[in-house]
Amino acid sequence: VSAERVLRIGEVAQRTGTTPRTIRYYEEIGLLPTAPGREPGSHRLYDESDVERLEELLRLRDLLGISLEELRELAAAESARAALRKEWHSGVEDPVRRREILEEGLSHIGGQLELIRGRRAALERLEAELMARRRRLRSRLRGLSGTPAG
Amino acid sequence: VSAERVLRIGEVAQRTGTTPRTIRYYEEIGLLPTAPGREPGSHRLYDESDVERLEELLRLRDLLGISLEELRELAAAESARAALRKEWHSGVEDPVRRREILEEGLSHIGGQLELIRGRRAALERLEAELMARRRRLRSRLRGLSGTPAG
């Protein structure tokens, strides 16, 4: 419905910090959708929503270190959620159905948050260990200034 | 000097959450040291310090998502630091040299901390976005309870 600018694969790659090859590969393995009407050999065309979707996938890949197979499951859940959003915005009347849609979304987000928090906790443990080591070195350095020659 | 129990590759792999193949591969590409006196075909033997070293490498790999080439550079720096620690403990007299050793260590730890904090910041941004989305869904869910049928 909106008159959005159309993007080519190179621009999408640059904006998401990846390469055209990676985008094509993700399409090949089904992580990204194939445009239905595209002629073989013709340019792939994208819009802003494609950029956002890819950005999210790449962030999950990089930050959570999950395989593309797991990412594909996550993407499937994400697509399901997009469908639900569409259903939602198309105006569902039934309040029971409305509640179901929202709770589906909440559970999905909850799952992702759990993964992220586990990672963050691991990072914080590592950070704390390094800071402890740094403290020890610094205190030795101070001791060194105090006792000039042993 | 200490009478430590000797470990085989399978036990090291299990304790570090990896596989024998990975350990052999890391040795092959020079990420892990090759034992000098080992006969071809004989068992690889490890001790607790090897386990610790491998654990640290694997954590950096998993949490920071760096390549084995970068990891090798980090490991080289780590080896250099180990050598410095040894020099330190062997009793360096020169206070200037002592200061140098400590400052080398501090700069190395500082570099790792920077990497870790960058990652943590990215994770926290992602977490914040997901929490915002969750808040929106929850508030809609509450609105739903308030207005039974639109």
Added chain:
DNA sequence: TTGCTCCTCACGTCACGTGAGGTGGC
């Protein structure tokens, strides 16, 4: 028409996984 980006093979690479066949220590 000239660049530029795009396209599709297709082979290469990195970081391992996975048997195949064989040897060595409780």
Added chain:
DNA sequence: TTGCTCCTCACGTCACGTGAGGTGGC
């Protein structure tokens, strides 16, 4: 002696990188 874990090839796989040769839109 029997298991068990280990060993060394060596080929397979996943997630792309990297040209090779060719086509399409400002």
